[in-house]
Each structure stands twice: as C-alpha cells, then as structure tokens.
Amino acid sequence: NVAQDLPQLPIIPQGVSRSNFNKAIADLSEQIGSDNVSVVDKPPKDDGWYMEHATTHDMMHVTPSREFMASAIAYPGSTAEVQTIVQWANKYRIPIFPISMGRNLGYGGAAPRVPGSVVIDLGRRMNKILDIDPDDYTCLLEPGVSFYALYEEVQKRGYKHMWIDTPDLGGGSVVGNTLDRGVGYTPYGDHWAVHSGLEVVLPTGEVIRTGMGALPNNNTWQTFPYGFGPHTDGLFSQSNFGIVTKMGMALMPAAPDHESFMYTFQHESDLPQIIDIIRPLRISNILENVAQLRTAVQTLAVTGRPKTDFYTGSGRIPQDVVEAEAAKLPIGKAYWIYYGMSYGPKHIRQYKLDIIDAEFRKVSGAKRIDPATIPKDNYFWSRDKIAAGEPDLEELLWCNWVPNGSHIAFSPVSPIRGKDATVLFEICNRRQDQHGCEIFPAFCVGLREMHLIVECVFDKHDPEACEAALACMRGMVDDAAKLGYGEYRTHLALMDQVAGTYNWNDGALMKFNERLKDALDPNGIMAPGKSGIWPARYRGRGWEM
Template sequence: MSIPKPDPSLSLTPTLSDSHSGIPLPLLEKATHAKSLIYAGKTVPDTVPLTRGLPIPQGISASTFHMVISELKTLLGAQHVELNDAELKNGWYMQHPNTHDMMPLLHSEEFIASAVVYPGSVEDVQRIVKWANKHLVPIYPISMGRNLGYGGAAPRVRGSVTLDLGRRMNRILSINEEDYTCLLEPGVSFYALHEEIQRRGLGDKMWIDTPDLGGGSVIGNTLDRGVGYTPYGDHWAQHAGLEVVLPGDDARVVRTGMGALEGANTWQCFPYGFGPVSDGIFSQSNFGIVTKMGMTLMPNPGGFESFMYTFPDESSLAPLIDIIRPLRISNILENVAQLRHGLQTLSVKGLPRSTYYTGPGPIPQEILSEHLSRTATGDCAWVYYGMSYGPAHIRKYKLDVIDAEFHKIPGCRKIDPSKMPADEYFWSRDRIASGTPDLEELKWVNWVPNGSHIAFSPVSPIQGKDASALYELAKKRHAEAGIDLMPAFCVGLREMHLIVEIVFDATDEGVRKRAERCLRDMIDDAAKLGYGEYRTHLALMDQVAATYNFNDGALMKLNNTLKDALDPNGILAPGRCGIWPKRYRGRGWELKGGETSSEGKGVAPPTGEVKI
C-alpha cells in the first residue's frame, strides 16, 4: 500500500526564526489553519507556466536585456538576481510571490516583473539605480510585497525589474526605550518589530501600532499611508526621518529631517529639521527608494479594555456617525476604531459563501439575518469595535460616556466580552488595538473560491450625511454588479476612511471585469460628490489620480515636474500613483477601464534632462 505524499502547499508557514517574512511562533497554529481554509477554496494549482515567455520591458530588445541582466549579476552576485522566465508561483499571504500580483484584476501576466534583484545594502541599491539609468531599464522597489488588494508586489510596467528590499535589508537598527522610537530597514514586518520588543523585555513599556495583518513591512505600509488601530494609528504621522536613494544617474543618498545634519542625535525625535519638509514626496510616489525609516512607538497606557456595540438597522448609520464624531475629536473614542457591516461577521469566520447561500446576486437580507442570529454577535446591521486606554477609573469615565451616547440609537446592544468565545473575531480586534499583530482579517477572502480582493477606499468627513451618501452609492453599484457588499468605516480624528472590500474569484474573467467595473464606477461616483480615494490598486491609479483635478490638474503637473527633475531617465516605478515619466507620457500607458493590456505603445528616448 503506497502512502500518499503530503501536499506541499499545506506545509508549515516559515517562522520568524526561519525568515524575515515568517510568522511569529505563537501564531503558527493560526497561520496553518488560515492557510488550510484558503487552500480548501482553491480550484487551480499554485504554480502556472508562463504563456508569454520572459516579460521584457518596452524600449529594450531581448538580447540586450539578457546582456544587461548578466551585468547586474556581476554587480550584485548571480545568487541575488533571479529571472522570471518560467512560471508564476502564487502561494498565499505569508508565502506570496514577489514577481506579480497573486490577486490579479487583469490577466496575471500583465503586471509582472522580468526579474527580481535582492540588494543587501544601500550601496547595492545605488549600484542598481546607476545600472538602470545606464541601460534605461524600469525598476520597481518593494519592501515585502504584501500590499494585497492594491497590487501586491506587482510592478505597474510589465517587465520591470523588481527590487526586493526585504530579503537582505531587514534589520531593526535601533529601539530607543527612552525616546520611544525605532529605526528600521524595509524588510522589518510588524510581526518582527513586535517580537523584538517582547524579546528585549520592553513589552510592558511600549507598543507598536499594527494594521489588520501583521506580515507587511512597517516601512512599506507607512509609505502607502496605511493605518492601524491604536491612538498611533496614522502611521505616516508617526514616522520620523527617512533615508532615500534618489533615482537619478548618480543615485544620491538623502536623509530627511534632522538626519540631514551629519551626526544628528535627534533624527527620530523631531521629523522636520530645517527648511522645506521633503518627506511627503516619498510617500505614495516614485521619487525615491526608501532604505531606512524612523518610527515612534506608543507608551503602554497602563491598561486597556475592548468594547463592542451592535446596531440593528442600516438606517442607524447616519445618526451613529454623528454621535461618533464629537466623541472621536475629543478623544473619548481614542483609537482608529471600526464600524463594520454585519455581513463581515459571517465572512471573517473564513467559511465560503456557499455555507450560507448558493443563489445568484448579493446574499438576501433575510438569509443574512438568519445566520447572524446564530452568532455570538447576533443579528445586526452594524458592529462597532473600540478600545479604551488607561487605568480602570479613567476607562470607566470614558466608557460610561460612550455607553450613554451609543444607547441613543434605538436597538443598540453592548456585547459582554465575557460571553464571547475565544475564537470570536472580537478578540482579534482586542489584540490589534492593544498593539499585538494578528492574522484573522485574512479569512473573509475565503468568501469565494480562489478568493481575491480589491478595495474602494474614499475619505470623507465624520458626518452622517457623508457616510450615508457613500454607503448608498456602494449599495447601488454592488447590486448592479451582483457582488456582496462588505463596508467598514475606519474613523480617524477628523476624517473617516470607508473601506469596501470587493471579494472575487481571480480565475473568473467575467467576475474580474464586474469587480473592476464596480470599483471604477464607485470611484467616479464618489469623486462627483467630493470624496477622493486615499489609496488604490495598480490598475486604478491613473483613474484615481485624474480625479484630483483642481485647476486643470495642477497637482499632477507638479508631480510630473518633480518626476522629471529627480528621475530624468524615468527608470523608477513608472506609473506608480499615476505619475508617468516623460518617456511614457502620451503613449497610451494610462488605464481608464476596459483595457485588455496594461502596456502602452513604447517609450521615447530621454530628452531635455533636468538634473538637481
């Protein structure tokens, strides 16, 4: 009798002791379970042969490309340069590709790298930048490539050479327990930073702020202006000092803020320095490659207490948001909390949609209510997850105010945490809001087979009328597309992000097109009402950038001026956030919807160079 071989796709996830991108050992069992749920819904193999061969960037011949890649191997070491000429390997969140998007909105061979290079130092990054300028090869830097839902590790221009900064540049350079700051390289994940703080015995003194999933790069998430869920949830606001390699042919290294002072001892303490503050041009841009970043760390507040309220009717949204606004601005509601739709209570359990409903179109309300009534949360339209910080008597004062205000909404229920099962999603939010990275959020992607997602992410004031307007336009477009609606409002101090996750089967071209159409329609609808996206998928960047159109697109004209000055040869991440180098402009590279190819019609030779 032959013994069947184990499925390699279900092998254990590497831990942090194995890899910079690994899972903390305490989360290994959870990671194994999450992975098994994902693979239970996969209907396609992880590895797929390339059908179009080696993706070579436009403007360079295949023979020349092979020649210049050989030169790069000589510069960096052959073991640090890998061609992407055979197959696509997808994996999952913790074992993801760095050559393409594992959750493709277009065909998986559209946004795809020709090669991946692994620099081990700032000097290596400089060598690569000089090489790219010499041969006019587009390069695309990633920290760890886990920006799933927004394009992952994929380059915007097909055939770009990806710089994976995380594999060999993953040191925690300092943790200052007096100033509550740290200095990091791109390959440091939220998991790794948290575990190092615990290892040093500082966990009772300081916290990190983590997003929903902790496997991403701290630097990568911050540069994309991601958020977490403690009072330090605005990650870009918590950064303090950058080191950047500029994309010009001299690959100049710049330190911003106080770091521009040789021997500065306040780099992470004061982010501004002297003169213009240049840090902002390196977030959500293609103006430089960030090789180091400082971050502030949160002092342990001396206690914390999670709470959860449910609200029965969708119509509660507007009055509830109007109650939340003054509480949030005055810091009675202290953290970047979430108001989530009831459907997510089901989807985050990680079971397929077919567990609850097998019919066409969005899941009917009566079916949703029936299944929600069997959960610990109960039947509800909205769930508010929050946390209070500080000693018990301070928490009690704030929690009593919150309770009285929330109960002004008819049918409001405060859920008793002591009655929540240990595996209830509430406890994941409890960990995240107290600075401990988790892995639960990934599970709602299993709602459909081969689950992938993209996000509608507009920003609005914390006003009931704004929340209602955004929710209604999302409902309309989701109904047209036949897609289940999963919205969550993340409430900052004076604004809120609506994050609507569109979950789709990446292997179904028709579903992918419906998902894209739904998102593009919502972006246009929101822009007409005055709401702009704060972040988007690679395929939508041109459209979103075009909505920021004040004064005949003056902002993009400024961005183009900066791009041409800093990157005259247009080698760094062309097209990122809709910013195209001069060589690409006017050649059909912009994606506005409905295109079958992500490529334009060639590139022009560089002319009219302006050097800084």
C-alpha cells in the same frame, strides 16, 4: 492558473531588446551577485498565500496576471547596493519597482505597474531593526522589518513599557505600509504621522536623509521629524521619487490597561446617526483609537466559512439571510457592528465608557455586547489584539468567502458626518448590485476624517468575477469623485483613474508632480505610472489605464 495565456517569459520591458535585457541582467548579476537576481523566466508556480506570496506578480490579480508582471527580481543587501541597482537601471533604461515586502494586498501586492519592470525586493535582505530606543520610544528600521518582527523584538528585549501599532494584517512591512499611508488601530494608528526620518535613494542614485538626518552626528533624527527647510518626506510617500532604505518611527507608551468593547446596531438606516455620534467623541478623544464600524456580512465572513455555507443562490447574499445567520453568532442579530478599545486604568476607562454608552444608546436598538460572553475564538478577540498593538492574521479569513478568494479595495475618505457616510454607502450598494459583487465595507474613523474601506471579494480564477470587481471599483471611484470624494490609496489598476480625479485647476497638482518626476528621474526608470505619475518617456503614449 497564472500561467494561462502568458506571453514569452521573461516579459521584456517595452523599448528594450531581448539581447540588451539579457546583457543588462548579466551585468547586474555581476555587480550584486547572481544569487541576488532572479529572472522570471518560468510561469510562477502559483500565487502563494499571504505569508509566502509570489513576488513576481499581484497574487490577488484582478486583471490577467501578466498585466502587472516582473521580468526579474533583484535583492539588494544594503543602501549601496540599492544605489548600484538604480545606476544600473539608468544605464540600460530598465524600469524598476521597489517593494518592501509586497504584502499590500488589495492594492497590487508585489506587482510593478509597468510589465517587465525589475522588482527591487528590499525586504529579503534589508530586514534589520537598526535601533529601538527604550527611552525616546522610537525605532529605526530597514524595509524588510514586518510588524510581527518588530513586535517580537520589542517583546524579546523585555520592553514592556512600549507598544507598536499594527494594521489588520501583521505580515507586511512597517516601512512599506507607512509609505503607502496604511493605518493601524492604536492611538498611533496613523503610521505616516508618527514616522520620523527617511533615508532615500533618489532615481539618479544619490542618497539623502530627511529631517534631522541631514545633520551629521545628530541624535534627533527619530524624535524631530522636520529638520530645517522644506519638509521633503511627503515626496516619498505613495510616490515614485525614490527608494526608502531606512525609516524612523515613534513607538507608543504601553497603556497601563485596556479594554475592548463592541456595540451592535439593528438597522441599515442607523448609519448617519451612529456616525454623527462618533464624530465629537472621536475628535475629543473619548473614542481613542481608529475604531471600526462594520457590517454583519463581514462578521459572517471572518468566521472563515464560505458564503455557500450560508447561501447558495446567485449574487449578493440577501440581508434577511445575513441577519438570520448573524443571530446564531455571539454577536446576535445586527446590521452594524462597532469595535473599539478604551485605554488606561479602570477609573479612567469607566469615565469614557460611560459617555460612549450613553451616546450609542441614543440609537434605538443599540446593544453593548459583554466581552465576557464572547467566545475566545471569535473575531472580536482578534480586533482586541490589534487595538493593543499585537499583530494578527485573522482578517484574512474573509478571503474564504468565495473560492480562490481575492480582494480589491475602494477606499474613499470623508469628514466624519452621517450624510457623507450615507452617500458613500449608497454608492457602494448601487454598484455592488449592478455588478453582482460582494463587498465588505468598513468605516475606519480617524481624528477628523473617516476612511471607508470597501473590500470587494472575488474569485480570481473566474474572469467574469474579475471583470465585475474591477468595473464595480471603477464605477465607485467615478461616482464618488462626481460628489467630491477621493480615495486615500488605490490598486495599481486604478491609479490613473484615481489620480485623474484629483484634477483641480486643470490638473495643477499632477503637472507639479510631473515636473518633479522629470527633474528627479530624467530617464524615467523609477516605478513609472505609480500613483498615476508617468515620466516624460512614457507620458501620453497609451500607458494610462
């Protein structure tokens, strides 16, 4: 029902007349071919599903979908065509919004921040793996290469000595995910940290290469990320300062062997103790990957069964029901579930696993679940694949929890400390109860910090549920900021709010970003509003939400 209440289509960007828009589209079609421009003049048939998602809007819309809807989609086939589109946008003052594949669900999907923007879908035609170097363990990719495609190519070439790293869902773009600072679950899970070298089309149409890429004929673009002078790469991550057309990345040497493990803990109140145990183990690399601590309710949901299979009352599923139902699964009764993996030959793994076991067993009631007892169709084995760099889609199953299941995420970061975990978890519980939402929190533990990824699942066809989900998110962002916690990434609808929390010294960082924006993008055409950065033409004119 995305068609409901849609205004006249296509949605024309504010400040552009319909006739000028039509003229501009005709001009663009002439320049890059009419097959490569698609005007959104009919309501989208539906939202599609993950692998065939609509690129006209956010398939997991939490606001009426027209809020973030494209006027047209352009499909460039080369860096030169991206330049052409950018120059075209400057000429007609039409906002553009680049996506790689548009699958960053929970954060806005393929949707632009400003309604009527022309979405630049890089992924459809710019999908080449330009290089995989089996000696340096690096690759060079275009934006349309998904984690699946990269994985399959590594297999096809018989490079058994190399692994890729994949996030929870493997259908997204490696470039898109990395630019949005997404994470995966092998020791190379911090994608941004292991990227090396970008090619970027700037908002005025020039192309630059960062790092060693600026030195002609170099052979170190993918092996040394910094080059010479200021390290500019950060400007192009979670920003609206350019369109990335190529990205290099390190690949991981395949572990000679690996073994997933799982611990369960019985009480909600075990949280701070578990986190304080994890911290030194993670920092010293005894826990080797971005490991996860999840709640039992999510374990019920990843069976793919709807909530009504377990509970038909209103509001959040009661904890006693969760525990009784979890007890019927192979995992058994539990509140928290820890998923981890150990890498290396048996004797090295055993050394680490023994330390982990001794530490986790300090939590009263902790259990190690023997993987041999876990059926092959259990979610544990999906985590096992992902932690070994094999893409998977099982994570999507928890969207079945409610009809027309969608999700939006609240993703604060904190040090790996029990007291921080407790404070953030309390915020989630309080706001969840206040708004009657269902949330799935997961602590994802990096080397010095943890991301708490709180997915709120809601029925996107139920306006009240959408409103509740958004209000819950907004409440959590505010509560967290008051206590000094910020988000690492957010949905389009929350970008202004989250950017507003990073306001030290009278908003000095945003003022700096705005100066950069105005210098680099004088006509304000590139993804206005992304990450809360508005160009001069839009600033202070009521666009913030």
